[in-house]
Amino acid sequence: MKNSILILLLLCVGFSASAQNKKWTLRECIEYALDNNISIKQSQLDLEASEIDKSDAIGNYLPSINAQASNSWNTGLTQNVTTGVLQNQTTRNFSAGVTLGVNIFNGLNNLRQYQRAKMARIASMYSLEKMEDDIMLFVANAYLDVLVNKETVKVLKEQNQVTQEQYKRTQDLVDAGSLPRGDLLEIKATNADERQQIIVAENSVRIALINLAQLLLIDDYKNFDIVDETYDVPISDILQKSPEEIIENAKDERYEIKIAESNVELAEKDVQIAKSNYLPSISGFFNYNTRESGSRRVEQFTTIDEENPTQVIGQVAATGQDVISDNFSSGFRTLPPRPFIDQLWLNDGISYGLQLNVPILNGFSTRNSVRRNEINVQRAEYQLEQARLDLESNVYQAYVDAQGAAEAYQAAEVAVESQQLAYDYSQERYDVGLTNAFDFSQSKFRLSNAQSQLIRSKYDYIFKLKVLELYFGIEPEDIKL
Incomplete structure (x- = not known):
């Protein structure tokens, strides 16, 4: 029995450790954010509310049926509801009825309300899709920021390993009298500086992980980590296209424009709904009622x-x-009094008819409502125009940023290649005593900086390339890193 309990505890500990040591991939982070992000949940609630509005619009076509019943006691000089005679008494009176109301014509208001509800639902879907796209980009950017800092730490540690090996070789040469002790002190100082850079870089990794965890609404910062993987620059021909081509495609694909266009359509529909109040309305009704009294x-x-x-x-x-x-x-x-059921049958009655309501003067209420909604149409049109201008500006900015990032990445590759050659040459000279430790440390420092800059340039280029692809209409789930 004890052995079984021990095995069970070991399995539980192993499972707990495995769960805590889970490392998240980019896709897992994006999927988790889409399921748990508060802004997305709010947009989903807006979509659910639009579904309810649509159900309300459908319900306007249905007749209304209402039942009512009351039971009251009166003391004093009161009228017998059955005989109509005034009596000084305490009476109990019961009444009940059912009313059916039918909206026959109300200036096409029901139809326009239904059309507006369907348009509002589409606008809510666009808002939800846009929010999901934005969250995907936020998560991808935060994820790449973690990778940048992790690779920076990796480069710094590799450079520091070289420094430590160089320190051992220099120590042997100093002990043998081949090099002055100052070279050893220079390498020791370089090692201390590199260790400090590693500590700063590791702190940057932790901060980047915390930022990503907060974006995902994960509060276990201590155990949160991502998969240690390296992404290559993806193959893309997006920069071969002109900005104008990307802009035209973005106008058809981007949710910012679709949302603005939907707002214009909603504002125009509100004008039609307001104008419905100019027209007369016709409604029908049917009522059945009965009563009963407990008085003698x-x-x-x-x-x-x-x-x-x-x-x-x-x-x-x-x-x-x-x-x-x-x-x-x-x-x-x-x-x-007669029996309860008998009274209900004897005292029942029905009423039915049509009601015509013709608006003549309502204090300018309808007129002002129409004018107010016409102003909202103009406002929505201006917002649509502004959205198009903002989209053009953003696409041009993204295009220039992607071009600049591509050039910076290419320049960083050339810089690393050049600094690597310079470092190898400096190391050869240092090994044969033709250069001192300071010059050699400076050469290694420049190589380390070039490698760190290459990492940042690569991931910056990847992200800006994906932003530009998103403007062109490539869905975020189709963007491969």
Whole structure:
């Protein structure tokens, strides 16, 4: 039993360690962000709200059915709802009814509300897609920033390893009297400076990882890490296209323009909805109602005398014949209320009809609403024009940035190649004593800087290339790093 528990604990510890040591790929980071980012969730709520608005617009076509019921007690001089007689009493009255309302014509308002709801849903979808694209770029940029700092640390450590090996060789040459002790001190100082640079670079890695974790809403900063991988510059012909070609394609593909165009269409539809209030409206109604009372009822009665059922009430003047009638007496008596169901059947009724509403004067409300929405149309059109201008500016900027990044990357490659040759030459001279340790350290320092700059230039070029591809209409999930 103890052995089984021990094995189970070891498995649990192993699983926990594996979960904590998980390293995230770029795709995993993007997918996690799309599922958990707050801004995306808010855009998804906006889309759900637009679905509800569409359901409301559909519901406007349906008739309305409402039922009502009330049960009340009255004390004092009140009218019996069944007999209509005023009585000083405590009564209980029950009433119920069902009303059906049908909107026959309301100036095409229902149709236009439905059309607007469908347009608003499309606009919400565009906003969600744009938000997802933005989050993908944010995550990719933060991910590449981590890679830049990690590769910088790698280069610095490799250079420091060379320095430590050089320190050992110099130590042997100093001990043998072949080199002055100053060369050893120079290399020692270089080693200390490189160690400091490594510490700073490692801190930059941690900061970049924290920034990425915060973007993903992950609070376990200590155990968060990404896969140690290197990306090559992707093959792309996007820079072979002209800015004008990219702009024209972006106008058809980018969600910024689609959102602005949707806002113009929504504003125009709001004008049509406001103008619907100029037209008359026709509605129909049907009502069924009934009532019941718990008060006692008063009833008039007639009684015939059984011993003398008839009586003479007069004579015919012409013939002298007696006029005979029933011998009865009448009065009023109080009876208990009729049964509940019987009263409902006896007291029910219906009403139905049509209602025409013609707007004549409503304090300029409709007119001002139309004018206000026409102003919103102009505002939306200006925003659309501004969105197109911003898109052109952003595409040109992205195009120039990508070109500059490409040239910077090529220059960095040439610089590394040149600095590597210079370093190899300096090392050969240092090994045979033709140069001192200071000059050799400077040569290695320049090589290290060139390699770090190459790393930054490469990932900067990759990111700006992908931004330009995104403007051209390549979906983020289709962009391969």
